[in-house]
Amino acid sequence: MTSLERLFGERNRFQELEPLGIIDIGSNSIRLVVYEGAVRAPTPLFNEKVLCGLGRSLASTGHLGEESVERALAALSRFHSIARLLGVKNVRAFATAAVRDADNGPDFILRAEKACGTQVEVLSGEKEARLVAQGILMGFIDADGLAGDLGGGSLELIELSKHKLQEAVTLPVGGLRLIDATGAKIEKAQQLIDDAMGKVTWLSDGKDRPFYAVGGSWRALAHLHMQQMNYPLHVTHGYAIPTAEAILFCEMVRKSKKLTAMPGIEKLARARREVLPYGALVLERLLKTVQPREVIFSVFGIREGLLFSLLPEHERRKDPLLSFCAEYASLRSRSVEHAWELCSWTDRIFEPPGPPETAEERRLRHAACLISDIGWRSHPDYRGEQSLNLLAHSAMAGIDHPGRVFLALAIYYRHAGASQANPEDLSERLKAIVPKRLLKRARIVGAAIRTAHMLSIGVAGVIDETPLSYEGDKLVLTIPRAHAGMDGERLRRRFEVLAQLLERKAEVRLTR
Structure with missing residues (x-):
């Protein structure tokens, strides 16, 4: 009996499926998720996140900060031990914007691979966007609209039309990057966001269609909105807000002088609270530009997109x-x-x-x-x-x-x-x-x-x-x-x- 069988008590289940571990090295957080297997309705068996802030000083220095790197390597070493303890033989790892853009990104990858015991793929912006879209396809039926994943270093946008992936782009407007580029002066961030979005000619294709919001900062906004509305279900996936209401809420968060007084804010990590106003500003400017029908929040993103990409076609077609x-x-x-x-x-x-x-x-x-x-x-x-x-x-x-x-x-x-x-x-x-x-x-x-x-x-x-x-x-x-x-x-x-x-x-x- 393997460690997973002893831990979860499903011997027959784990004889049928091979557990899959995914390590996501993002610009703000690093996460390990162990799924029970590559199936259409994936169940996480283990999920742990560490907020390392790899992209915190990238805009001003071009480098990953040494303190953030050391925290990341320590987290990856722990993840390696967890995967070994659980008997997970198939572990996939990838890194996104901060590592992709940093001068010392290649050096970090060498150290990261040694720490986590597996090869780390540095995703291109386009591939990152397409994995986000596939994550939306994993979590929704006949998704049709624009999807966006806001991380610490970048924003990935892609258009979906049912099961077809259309235009995709990555923009340098992640929360940590904006904080660094503006010296933590949010009033300077709007112009950077508008300039980046102004170069994307196809954003108007999302008008009057859903916008699927992915990423920790936007999920945090959804939780705060639920608290404000006294919403009875605290389930982020599928939570929908009409566009006009979402814009007003983003404006309120962005302008708030006492963010710490908002109901539910105490449940967010301090590192998440720091980027929250910038995440709200990015979503606000995006919604005003695209004019979608509504915002639908998704807990399925790049990791689930990678899982989706590994499925055979007959599994992908399942409801x-x-x-x-x-x-x-x-x-x-x-x-x-x-x-x-x-x-x-x-x-x-x-x-x-x-x-x-x-x-x-x-x-x-x-x-x-x-x-x-x-x-x-x-x-x-x-x-x-x-x-x-x-x-x-x-x-x-x-x-x-x-x-x-x-x-x-x-x-x-x-x-x-x-x-x-x-x-x-x-x-x-x-x-x-x-x-x-x-x-x-x-x-x-x-x-x-x-x-x-x-x-x-x-x-x-x-x-x-x-x-x-x-x-x-x-x-x-x-x-x-x-x-x-x-x-x-x-x-x-x-x-x-x-x-x-x-x-x-x-x-x-x-x-x-």
Whole structure:
């Protein structure tokens, strides 16, 4: 048994996948992430970051500062030991803008490779931008717009059109570089940013499309905005802000004389707080130039882009949300086969003359079916609430925040019943994230799954033989003789709740 098997207790899982470590040597931070393997829905097994500030003095001296270099080498040495302890044989390492542009960058790379025990690739600006775009493709469905990754040394911008990568550019306007170039006088930074962006002729192509924001400074802005809005979900990935609102917030952060008084700022490292106003200024000027429809924050970036680039084509084509849910089901539910049967069984509810369903709603319903049994090990009295909290804050990709809350609600109702009151920790603010149409659908989907589990007890091969159908004003559940013993009062009560939500009369039909 390897170290990872002992640590995470998934022997069969780690026999199937080869863990992959990625070391990201950025201009501000250095990070090691160990993923369970090269799969469509990657799960980090280990994640550690050290803020070294390699690019802190680059603009004024052209060199990586010696103190920052020593901190970086110490972090890389620790990362090497961690990878060895975890038994990770495949480690990829890359460096970005600060190392790429520094006079002593080649010397640092020699020392860094010795410290971390693997070759370090110095990425070109264009390759960095393309890996960022691939990270967006890893984390979102049909991403279409502009993506930007703000680091300490540079800003990478790239246009995405569905699965095609278009124009790309790297600009020297990272937070640390701006601090150094302006002598920490933020009023001088705007001209540098505008001059750099003014040379990019295709930025207007992002107008009225989403802008995907990547990078630690911008994620920190998202967290602060959540605090200011008293937002009920503290999940950065997929968090969206309308452009006009994002510009106003960036202006407020940039102009703030008492940044330390902002709610949530105490959770940010001091090194992150230092660059935050500059990150806000870059985003503000970018949004005013591009005029996108909204800003969508992503926790998927260059590291996930590298992982995406290693996937075979058939893995890349998979849906990230359904891949995550299927994987989650294989780890935590009693029967993955039954979960897939639920997808087909509930299809009948939304076929004519049932409620209409968009392609995205169908996708969310299938996701709910796949994860419907992940709470079975919990105490019966708390399965609904625990499943809700787990799913609302899980590491799902390929889903926006309303969809995330829909899934959490659907599985809550699967356990607690669609007629039950909402759990105490589900506030009105959380429900406000979800359109009324999705709220009603969550009750329907939850009631359908609740009925199916009472009929099959989570065992595969039962609901496939007990179809649903519409006949006039009736919703009919047909149970063949082989499964007639599964009929009973509790099943009928649950089925009646489902029928009522569909505005139909319930009929259970036993056949010979």
